[in-house]
Amino acid sequence: MEFSIWDIFKTQPMHGGTINGWIMIPGSFVILIYAAAAIAIGLTAGYLVFKKKSRLMPALGKASVVAFFCTGFLYLVYSERTWYGWFIEDSGIYSGHTTEEKTRMFLGPLFDFIASAKKAIHGEDYTLYCSDTATYLMTQYYLLPERNRGEADYIIVLYDGNSYYDAGTKTFMRGDRRMNNVDLLYRYDFGAYILKKG
């Protein structure tokens, strides 16, 4: 674990690689917490034993309590700085908007594609092809209650590396599979489109 004094003063952004890992506390700060704990225990226990003539074990117990609060508040300064930084950032982005606008901001261009897909499939089930797992799940989620089925009349293709549609011959190909007489209902761009089996 490397120690750098500058890491301690940096505000780490909310990381959020997953919902369960939001702050990456730098190693230097972890070292600082342990050092602060050791110093707080040493100084308090020393004071209680030598000045107050306390016995060692009760003094160490009380010193641990002092160290707990000292290091706890030290940690708090760090973690809350990150939390409120994120909070202020989010306030700037999302405040004053409706739920639909917030969802659009969160999803980006995918929101418009999903809205078009909802209109195109008319409440029917669909088959979704997408190479990216996160996009695959998010699209299904926002299209609910319509369901993604293995076999459906509507086909939604969202940047799927295995899919190809030829508008001239109305042919949809995915791997070895080939479907003829497939109509193009909507095209967002080259890799994102909605089809209907003829």
Add this chain to the structure above:
Amino acid sequence: MIGVVAALAVPTVLGFLLVSVLLRDETNAGLLERLCLSYPLGAGVITVQMFLLGLMRMPLTLWVSAVPPLLEIAGLSFLMRKRRISLGSRLSFGLLSELLDSNVTWLRKSALIALLTLVAAKICSIFIEAYLRPIFAWDSFANWSAGAKAFYYSHSLLLDTGPGDFFGRGLLNRNANYPPYNPLMQVWMSLWIGKFDEVLVKFWSPLYLLSMAVYFYLFMAREASRVMSLGMLVLFLSSPLLSVHSIEVYSDVPLSVYILFSLIAFFKAMKGKSAYWTAVGLFAGEALFAKDEAPFFVIPLLIATFLFYWQNRLRGDVSGKSMFALCAGLLLAAPWFAFKFTHGLGFGADYVTFEFTFRPEMIEKVFLLLLSFQNFNVFFFFSPLLLIMNWRPPREFLFLFFPVACYAIFFLLVYSLTTFFSGSLMFNTAVFRNTLTYYPSTCLLTFLLIANLISEYWASTKSLFPNI
């Protein structure tokens, strides 16, 4: 917004009346304490009832879902009036009177105001953040909210579909093995809002944090000074993971609330307040309906309660009737387990495989993660240290410590003995999320150790910080 208020008010009122009936002989339980218990209790009861309605093939509409709790509210109000059961008169906060007391030093008042400001700012920011963001987390999309949307739009639990769709099984990454408490809570919110709103549907989550924070403070303020209790609360709330989970529709915070409340109820029951035995059972039952891991806490909790009963049966502190009351509370989870076992639903996510291995090095990895202070404040470092310093902790502490320790050890065994969890698949994620479910109870145990150390120190010598 009126729909959101109504959706949160109905479980709160129902829970409040239930708590008032349960704790009718506990004159010490103040109004605010009862209010803190109300919402989590009421939310659990309402979702169990919605589950039963779904099992009976009743359509999960607002009318059908709201009538039972509204009738129960009317019935309980009538019962309380007839039996002259008090709602609890005192707010029992006491903080304001301390701030206004002229005998309290300005230093202490300043500390109280500063700590109170930190608590208020944190809780307000969590509520605002929950209102700012739409649902954004992976498991909400893939599991909890996907199930909620499917239930909401179909007005059912999807029980009369093909095997592939049964109970929402084939939906995104939904895990049909998990209890339906979370999706049903979202359905409940949506029914009152009138649509599935990606922002407002989450609003039940921060209310759990609020109930937990205030109740935890009130518990601590009875056992120690208000400065120390608020200080502990500020540190407790500074966990980034707790904050983030409180603005999303995950089940970990509700489970942690039910675990904490059942432990505090057990603590009070051990102190001779027998009315709390039913509360232990009810909150443990709600924990079982909140998340799949709960049995591994509830079983050790039951062992601890029966050990306590066995030790004290001759002294008359605890009767067989109390144990019966506890078990009656647990019945709340019975419909779910009956459904789970009759339909062959297992434990854990559908994709989890139970192939055994032996990797003790994973235990070290877990300790290193917890001692690196990612996601949690310093509680996990100091609680073992304070336990050693206490040397002989009070008996009540040991009864509370046992179920929490067993629960934590269960996770260590899962991480080190199963191929699936000891593998690389989101290991840190699993550790942090599971730890969150016993983080509040670890904070409770840490507080009890600190309170005991301070009281022992006062008894042995003149205090360095007498105002703590």
